[in-house]
Amino acid sequence: MSLGFKKHAVVVLLVLFAAWPATHHVLAQRYQFDPWRFFGWAMYSTPDPKVEIYAAEVYGEKARPIDLANSPALQETKDFAHRRSILGKWAPPHDLAESLMQHYPDSEGMMIQIRRLVLDPETATIKPQDTVYRFDRGSREPRFVKVH
Amino acid sequence: MKRGTRMAGSRVPLARNPVDRMLWLVGDDAADASALKVRVIARLLLIGAAVENTEALRAWASQPQYALHVGLCALFWIAAVAGWFERYTRYAAVVAAAGMVAHHISAFPLNANHHYLLLLCLALVAFFDHRSDEERSLLLAGLKWIALIGLFYAGIQKVLWGYYFRGEFLAYAIAQNERFSSFFSWLIPADELQRLRAIKPGEGAGPYRVDSPLFMAMSNLSYLGELILPPLLLFARTRTFAVAALLVYVFAIEAGARELFFGLMIVGLILLFAPANWLRRSFPLFIAGYVYLTLLALGWVPRWYFT
Known part of the structure; x- marks a missing residue:
């Protein structure tokens, strides 16, 4: 794998990583799953359900x-x-x-x-x-x- | 991407496009410093995976997946030992990352959040060739961004959920959790503490609010620290201050939350922003922490405050 490919892969990963917590928040409200779970960085944001x-x-x-x-x-x-x-x-x-x-x-x-x-x-x-x-x-x- | 050229008086590579500029906003290291940082953080992640999976075995003992997790635990220890030697570090990270995938599948949906973080970091360590200056630099940039984004979002989530402006979350945590009540007892009047601790959980319980300016300040500082300090890691002038302040901040959080595995991992990632010496000098402390946690998992030492 070329360095250019790896750089783009890291950028894509970081974009997804940055987009996930916002998505997580919307999904947690809509589907009422535990906000502490699923890597949304929302631990200690709400009481445990x-x-x-x-x-x-x-x-x-x-x-x-x-x-x-x-x-x-x-x-x-x-x-x-x-x-x-x-x-x-x-x-x-x-x-x-x-x-x-x-x-x-x-x-x-x-x-x-x-x-x-x-x-x-x-x-x-x-x-x-x-x-x-x-x-x-x-x-x-x-x-x-x-x-x- | 060839990064041989650097701006005079700066460690930041001469960026050629906005993506490069963004990637190295988190700072770049000289070749010897990046080699040291990658070596140390890779070892810490591998040892952390092995120790934590050892600790988790007790919880798996009554589950049908126990044999799988015993096998995974052995695998993580082999990876941790092999990863100590530079020529095997990357392969060890591949093995450990694969082990974490198996762990996640087996544990879902009960996965701890820092297990996802561990998997992500191990995958990055496995993805790059550590012998190449450019790849090491890219790896460190990726790890630093992960730490920065994660810490920042922890603050954003607290704002979005809205339980910190008037202290509801902390009041609830104090009422429900002995660890929080013992740590935050100095923040609130004794009668308020007594009232909170006496609230029986269930429908109508509350109110989870405390009339104390100090308590309100602490509650609001919780998310403000996460919103303000991580962005300061982006500027060379404020980076060292931000690292020091975040270390104090994480220590304060751990005093209440007592999640030592996450604490050790995030401290390791924060230290990537500091001069390489900081990580090298603190390495024995990390090892001491992991040795203690291993002995604790084996039941050979008593629990300590942070565990």
């Missing part, structure tokens, strides 16, 4: 909450919460929904609520951001996703 998971069996128009702490899907739920706190919306709850429907075979569907606890800079208090997924039995894709 906390994620809580709630679920409910669906029967027609009614929903019956699942006590996940005492559920056979506890470990899967914990693993998913950890994964979601890092990857944000890049970790959708489809697998968890399928697993829960196997554990609760009578339900017609499953509601999964993902609560992100974020520090609100205005009030300096922890505020919830909820995303609710509604799954029907037999369908892997959610019927709807609501963000509160």
